Amino acid sequence: xxxxxxxxxxxxxxxxxxxxxxxxxxxxxxxxxxxxxxxxxxxxxxxxxxxxxxxxxxxxxxxxxxxxxxxxxxxxxxxxxxxxxxxxxxxxxxxxxxxxxxxxxxxxxxxxxxxxxxxxxxxxxxxxxxxxxxxxxxxxxxxxxxxxxxxxxxxxxxxxxxxxxxxxxxxxxxxxxxxxxxxxxxxxxxxxxxxxxxxxxxxxxxxxxxxxxxxxxxxxxxxxxxxxxxxxxxxx
Amino acid sequence: xxxxxxxxxxxxxxxxxxxxxxxxxxxxxxxxxxxxxxxxxxxxxxxxxxxxxxxxxxxxxxxxxxxxxxxxxxxxxxxxxxxxxxxxxxxxxxxxxxxxxxxxxxxxxxxxxxxxxxxxxxxxxxxxxxxxxxxxxxxxxxxxxxxxxxxxxxxxxxxxxxxxxxxxxxxxxxxxxxxxxxxxxxxxxxxxxxxxxxxxxxxxxxxxxxxxxxxxxxxxxxxxxxxxxxxxxxxxxxxxxxxxxxxxxxxxxxx
Ligand SMILES: Nc1ncnc2c1ncn2[C@@H]1O[C@H](COP(=O)(O)OP(=O)(O)O)[C@@H](O)[C@H]1O
Ligand SMILES: [Mg+2]
Numbered sequence: 001x002x003x004x005x006x007x008x009x010x011x012x013x014x015x016x017x018x019x020x021x022x023x024x025x026x027x028x029x030x031x032x033x034x035x036x037x038x039x040x041x042x043x044x045x046x047x048x049x050x051x052x053x054x055x056x057x058x059x060x061x062x063x064x065x066x067x068x069x070x071x072x073x074x075x076x077x078x079x080x081x082x083x084x085x086x087x088x089x090x091x092x093x094x095x096x097x098x099x100x101x102x103x104x105x106x107x108x109x110x111x112x113x114x115x116x117x118x119x120x121x122x123x124x125x126x127x128x129x130x131x132x133x134x135x136x137x138x139x140x141x142x143x144x145x146x147x148x149x150x151x152x153x154x155x156x157x158x159x160x161x162x163x164x165x166x167x168x169x170x171x172x173x174x175x176x177x178x179x180x181x182x183x184x185x186x187x188x189x190x191x192x193x194x195x196x197x198x199x200x201x202x203x204x205x206x207x208x209x210x211x212x213x214x215x216x217x218x219x220x221x222x223x224x225x226x227x228x229x230x231x232x233x234x235x236x
Numbered sequence: 237x238x239x240x241x242x243x244x245x246x247x248x249x250x251x252x253x254x255x256x257x258x259x260x261x262x263x264x265x266x267x268x269x270x271x272x273x274x275x276x277x278x279x280x281x282x283x284x285x286x287x288x289x290x291x292x293x294x295x296x297x298x299x300x301x302x303x304x305x306x307x308x309x310x311x312x313x314x315x316x317x318x319x320x321x322x323x324x325x326x327x328x329x330x331x332x333x334x335x336x337x338x339x340x341x342x343x344x345x346x347x348x349x350x351x352x353x354x355x356x357x358x359x360x361x362x363x364x365x366x367x368x369x370x371x372x373x374x375x376x377x378x379x380x381x382x383x384x385x386x387x388x389x390x391x392x393x394x395x396x397x398x399x400x401x402x403x404x405x406x407x408x409x410x411x412x413x414x415x416x417x418x419x420x421x422x423x424x425x426x427x428x429x430x431x432x433x434x435x436x437x438x439x440x441x442x443x444x445x446x447x448x449x450x451x452x453x454x455x456x457x458x459x460x461x462x463x464x465x466x467x468x469x470x471x472x473x474x475x476x477x478x479x480x481x482x483x484x485x486x487x488x489x490x491x
Contacts (some may be wrong), residue, residue, distance in 0.1 A: 007397055040448060084457065122338075124334060124336050124337075124338035125338055125340055125341075127291055127332075127334070128338040128339070128340065129336060130289075130291060130327065131289060131291065131327055131330075131331070131332035132351070132352040132400075132404055133326075133327035133328030133329075133352075133356055134322040134324070134355075134356055135320075135323065135324055135403075138355060138356065140346070142355055143350065146342055147340070147341075147342050161304050172357075201329065221289050223384075224341070224342075224383075224384030224386055224387060225384075225386060226340060226387075
């Protein structure tokens with residue numbers, strides 16, 4: 001084995017890693033924004049309101065991410081409306097196709113995480129909102145969402161790590177993310193073991209940084225919450 | 237005495253799946269009344285209290301607050317609020333203290349007390365803060381105002397919950413077994429606060445198992461049994477010479 005190639009190509013691998021981080025960061029932020037209304041609609045008692053998010057979540061969780069990427073990348077160009085729209089310059093870029101696919105995919109998982117967190121808030125705390133005469137909107141803004149934020153953190157951190165690993169699929173549509181870059185280097189140097197080991201190491205470091213950040217935020221956020229256990233309100 | 241009751245409940249029924257838990261309960265509370273509601277576990281005390289501000293939708297009945305009847309509409313088998321605005325308005329004026337405190341754990345004690353007046357009633361921040369501090373002082377928790385609920389004992393949490401309720405300046409306060417979740421040595425501090433409120437002339441409906449407290453502070457005592465008012469009257473009447481045999485048995489077993 002010859003690890004001098006790793007030293008030589010390390011800057012290129014870091015370039016690829018930076019693209020991976022961008023893909024993940026952009027899609028989890030956008031994904032969370034998309035997830036919030038979907039989660040709220042999913043909680044609704046009304047079938048007309050929860051029907052769409054139900055199907056949306058079912059589709060994106062039930063099909064492979066790779067298929068979703070291909071659908072956006074190859075599928076979008078099939079439609080004249082898309083090719084003629086002002087969005088075409090964006091939709092034709094593999095980079096943005098990957099972000100769109102990742103965003104849609106992670107939003108489905110994140111919506112379920114949000115829903116779980118909101119529904120895990122003890123019923124008594126919700127009733128405490130009702131008895132002071134809060135409207136639904138006030139209840140969500142002032143109590144349920146801030147409260148859910150603390151509950152959501154561990155699962156959400158986990159979803160970001162999954163997204164990081166899934167982002168390697170971006171390399172299948174010509175993006176030079178960490179995996180894509182590694183494959184390009186290997187095509188030139190024929191040293192797959194060394195380069196993939198190095199790429200794997202970089203993925204690990206990024207994961208560890210994400211975990212560390214979430215641990216910190218969680219510790220701060222849940223400092224005074226005790227254990228966020230799911231308590232059943234008593235019916236004395 | 238032509239003054240209308242502050243709160244009037246007429247013929248409240250509640251059926252859960254196939255069990256009729258409340259079988260027609262009526263009650264009037266005038267300003268300054270302290271009404272204790274007694275009864276064994278499962279007799280429907282909580283359900284009745286929760287029907288008053290629609291935490292539970294009654295199956296039948298009428299709720300009149302300050303002479304204004306709460307608009308209800310059929311929703312399945314039950315009656316639900318027909319006018320959410322009216323309901324939230326009414327809830328703002330009727331306090332509710334839970335057995336399990338239900339403070340918001342992500343907010344400090346002070347924030348818990350300020351939340352309602354500041355964000356629901358939208359009163360000026362400084363005024364709300366001063367009043368919240370005054371109330372925390374009154375319930376003896378002023379030194380804990382920057383702590384979080386989970387850092388407090390049960391008795392302290394319940395006193396904060398009472399301050400949170402008072403911060404809304406409610407016209408009537410409903411208490412659902414406020415001391416039942418507390419260790420015995422912490423019960424006294426909460427009852428002390430409630431006794432003070434009774435002396436101030438607050439209108440209160442109190443579900444409780446604290447018999448000597450009920451006897452001492454109540455203007456009226458109601459004994460519920462299997463969803464009906466089995467006995468009702470002055471504390472002296474109910475505790476010393478109840479008509480109902482069941483009431484007598486209940487009192488001798490617990491008091
Ligand atoms: N949400 C509910 N669903 C079904 N049954 C309930 C519910 N809440 C209370 N009950 C039943 O109604 C009866 C009265 O309960 P409750 O009002 O809590 O009594 P109390 O407060 O006097 O102990 C009990 O038999 C209880 O099991
Ligand atoms: Mg009860």
